[in-house]
Amino acid sequence: MSARRSFIVFSDLDGTLLDHETYDFDAARPALARLRAEGHRLILASSKTAAEVAPIRQAVGFFDCPAIVENGAGILPPEHEAGDEPVASGHQRLMRTLDALPSELRRHFTGFSDWSAEEVAARTGLSMEAAARAKQRAFSEPGLWNDTEEGYADFCAALKENGVTVQKGGRFATLSFGGTKGARVDELVARYRTEDEALVSVALGDAPNDVAMLQSVDIGIVIPNPAHAGLAPFAPVEGGVIRWARLPGPEGWNEEILALLNAPE
Structure with a gap:
């Protein structure tokens, strides 16, 4: 008797x-x-905080699944597991590292910790309540670089020397002490793979910080986002497939997932 086909779908949020x-x-x-x-x-799988992702996870009906938060820097456990917050916080250490950079680099980067909830709301289009949740960082700091590309390269290099990675998303660059969506996908696929299921891993995303995730699964689906330049063509890892959706946002998400579910096994 053949194993039942089961999908494990990893999805970016904003723009996907x-x-x-x-x-x-x-x-x-x-x-x-x-x-x-x-x-x-x-x-x-989002750059959003656990406080932001938890109500979205509840709204879409998958509160019994974990979630990848803050660009892969942490995992929010399923609701039924003990503890509803990610374990340990590196955000204070991250901010100390950022503030210790030379002033000519630090002053050109502003992030959620520098902005009030009102400014976060204005920059993102979030409600005030959602913006307040977005400021509850445990692992990472999203923000904007407001100087030259050469200066940005120096900024990233200086952070790298201090163990900080920079991931570019659809709106912001996000700083953290490591952990990516791709690495978390590998971890969670291994956790859920059993002999009873023919587990097919799928990921959907729209921005550069999603590429590692899209390359970590059997089927990676790029969702177009008219709000930014989009992703340059890239190759899947061995054995994987990269698909490019026809429609943007939730319309494209819906069309692609239904196509997978309707495909013959």
Whole structure:
């Protein structure tokens, strides 16, 4: 008897499952309902904080799955597991490292910790309540570089010398002490793989910080985002497939997931 095919889907949020401007996912509800009804797993993978991701995970109906938060710097456990927050925080150490950079580099980077909730809301389009949750950083610091590309390269190099990685997303550059969406995907696929299922891993994303995740699965799906230049063509890892969605945001997400679910085994 052959093993049952099961999908484990990893999804970016802003510009992918959520509309880039409205943060709405209504267009993806048919595919979300099918995933849930058929017993597949959906693991949200975002630069957002645990405080931001938890209510979204509840709203899409996959509160019993873990979530990858702050660009892979942490994992939010499923709701039923003990503790609803990521374990340990490196954010204070990260900010000390950032503040210790030469002033000509530090002054050109401003992030969520530098901004009030009002400014975060203005820069992101989030509600005040959501912006306050976005400021509850445990592992990482998103922000903007406001100088030359050469200066940005120096900024990244200086951070790298101090063990800090920089990941470019659709809106912000996110600083952390490591951990990527791709590495977390590998960890979680290994956790859920069993002999009883023919587990197919899928990832959807729209920005450069999603590439490692898209290359870590059996099927990577690039969702177009008209708000930025998009991703340059890239190759899958051996044995993987990269697909390019026709529609942006939740519309493209819905179309691609339904196509996978409707494909013959």
